[in-house]
Amino acid sequence: MSKDGCDRPHLKLEMLSNPLYLSGARELVSSVARRLGFADQACSQIALALDEALCNVIRHGYGRRPDGPIWVEVWPLCPAHADGCGSGACVAGEPTPPEALCNGSAPEAVGGIRIVIEDEARQVDPATIKGRKLEEIRPGGLGVHIIREVMNQVIYEKRGESGMRLTMVKFKSPVVPAGDPAAQPGRSCGT
Amino acid sequence: MNNGPVRIEYEERGTTAIVTPHGEIGFPEAPSLRTYLKGAQDKRMARLIVDLSNVHFMSTPGLAALVEALQSSKRHQTRLVLCGLQERVRAVFEIARLQQLFVIKPDAASAMEA
Numbered sequence: 001m002s003k004d005g006c007d008r009p010h011l012k013l014e015m016l017s018n019p020l021y022l023s024g025a026r027e028l029v030s031s032v033a034r035r036l037g038f039a040d041q042a043c044s045q046i047a048l049a050l051d052e053a054l055c056n057v058i059r060h061g062y063g064r065r066p067d068g069p070i071w072v073e074v075w076p077l078c079p080a081h082a083d084g085c086g087s088g089a090c091v092a093g094e095p096t097p098p099e100a101l102c103n104g105s106a107p108e109a110v111g112g113i114r115i116v117i118e119d120e121a122r123q124v125d126p127a128t129i130k131g132r133k134l135e136e137i138r139p140g141g142l143g144v145h146i147i148r149e150v151m152n153q154v155i156y157e158k159r160g161e162s163g164m165r166l167t168m169v170k171f172k173s174p175v176v177p178a179g180d181p182a183a184q185p186g187r188s189c190g191t
Numbered sequence: 192m193n194n195g196p197v198r199i200e201y202e203e204r205g206t207t208a209i210v211t212p213h214g215e216i217g218f219p220e221a222p223s224l225r226t227y228l229k230g231a232q233d234k235r236m237a238r239l240i241v242d243l244s245n246v247h248f249m250s251t252p253g254l255a256a257l258v259e260a261l262q263s264s265k266r267h268q269t270r271l272v273l274c275g276l277q278e279r280v281r282a283v284f285e286i287a288r289l290q291q292l293f294v295i296k297p298d299a300a301s302a303m304e305a
Contacts, residue, residue: 019218019219022217041282055218146287
């Protein structure tokens with residue numbers, strides 16, 4: 001394990017596909033995001049994306065069956081892992097995507113959060129997971145659009161023999177609220 | 192399945208019906224809101240106000256219930272007005288680009304005049 005512990009999830013939640021627990025999961029992840037230094041608006045967006053993603057698993061994956069397993073992992077994104085910007089930064093133990101590197105031209109590269117949602121529900125071709133066109137005024141079909149809108153990276157993939165995996169990443173704004181030591185994200189790019 | 196409770200108030204003022212949900216309108220709560228809105232629209236009031244000032248979270252099932260109500264209100268010639276959106280609820284409307292679809296007022300008083 002690295003000294004930052006970023007080669008494994010910092011938080012792992014197992015829940016059933018019962019809508020009763022959506023609120024609790026949302027509040028938990030939102031609270032963690034706040035402690036990781038996200039601003040209130042970003043915390044709300046992360047909570048919304050998580051809610052929409054879990055809702056989709058319950059409705060479409062499990063067909064509203066309330067007893068399917070869902071796993072939620074939270075990985076802090078390390079802004080200054082090892083030697084710092086660009087040289088050893090990691091996203092949960094994996095190579096940092098180019099857009100996340102701290103090279104002075106990527107203002108989002110001040111750390112963030114990666115949320116991984118896995119289930120054992122019905123598998124679908126990830127290429128078919130698309131939000132509806134916003135011009136179509138009708139109820140439903142907005143969840144995927146919202147997830148893609150508020151998160152920086154969204155990846156759907158099949159999870160082995162059964163279930164799906166959704167990975168969502170959101171980077172922190174480089175502006176850090178002052179006066180809250182708990183909200184400091186660590187060393188920011190270029191500082 | 193326990194879909195979770197949601198408190199919704201209903202009031203009539205002349206030809207206006209006012210539906211006031213409280214708390215969260217997500218997947219578990221949206222069916223209750225949908226039922227209330229349908230019940231209000233069945234009374235064929237001239238105006239239906241949905242006061243969201245006490246709603247601090249809304250996700251797409253809640254939005255869907257409101258879009259359904261909007262479509263129904265057009266069929267029934269009822270004027271649907273939303274009011275009192277908290278910032279994070281307004282943000283959801285904006286992300287979904289629905290804010291221009293609805294008549295949205297700051298509070299119930301201005302909604303009564305819309």
